[in-house]
Amino acid sequence: MKKRIILKPGRERSVLRHHPWIFSNGIRSVKGELTLGETIEVRAHDGRVLGWAAWSPNSQIQARMWSFEKEAVIDKNFFKQKLAKAQFAREGLIARQGLTGYRLAASESDGLPGITIDKYANVIVCQLLSAGAEYWRDTIVEVLVEMFPDCCVYERSDVASREKEGLEQRIGVLHGELPEMPVIIEENGVKIGVDVVKGHKTGFYLDQRDNRAIAAEYAKGKDVLNCFSYSGTFGLYALKAGANSVENVDVSSHALETAMNNVAMNLLDESRLINSEADVFKLLRKYRDEGKQFDIVIMDPPKFADNKAQLDGACRGYKDINLLAFALVKPGGMLLTYSCSGLMQAELFQKIVADAALDAGRDAQIVRKLTQAQDHPIATNFPEGFYLKGLALQVL
16 A cells, blocks of 8 residues: 555645645545655545655644656656756846856745755755655755756755754755855855855845845945845945945844955945944934934844744834834935745735834835745745745835
């Protein structure tokens, strides 16, 4: 007998719409002795074969669909085809924007649940966050080495969500030799240093690439405040576009040092850059009380909500930070504000920002709605892939 799960009546509907997640409360029975991460057949209550999934008994999402094809075989060739398709889908973008750093695989949106792969020049960084991804680890690495034989493959599976899958966090070299940090990538003619070992996520926020370019459109001759700046790339784009001044604000001295190095590497005028090592909330209150204002304020805070229980607190955090931001924008200036919390719906985020403008006594107009870069696609069968939302507002 094939190892399989059988769904409860009616629970096949989402699978028939090709949504990749099957929750524990949708499973009627399990056939066979299933091991963590192995591939299992998925059947409807009436016996219809719906496809093949990875088994994850420790998670609320107990099965993640690899394929919705009855005759599919999940093997090395399957991953080779998926990764080749993902690379092909990005080729045009890579050429248009001159990318040497990009997201190769965006998990469920590329049909690879729990697998995130970023390529930074000659270093490929993997995050394997699901039991199925862990099960196929060696095969995934083997395929990547065949696709990119000159690259080092490095793992950054140091994410708490692995524990929900019954997995330990992991970090380290999977193939090749890790070069000296930082790795230098290019995008839109801008050079950026990336530390894949100590940096956030896989080392860098590739998802904000398009928004960095949009910020640059407004920056010429302007004074820019870049909050939660990390390695300062919003400010870097602004300086390259001719900003009068840029102030990066972050709590990390290492991030701000990287920001200064990025400016120097791009041969930009370092005298136009101020790096402020500070708590953003505290510094913004100080600037508000002093009556200090900027032409452009950029708010790109970290994720405020990892689960639904944290959503109310996240709403308050976004309200507070945007309330302060509105006070610091000169009349006619711009506020570029973002949320990377997947649980924060775009409509709710817009309402929070609108309430912040009202309480700040400022009139504001949304001139652009912003989202994640094109190498972070949102599959039509997986709306959860939409997580980064932003608003470009003119403040009157």
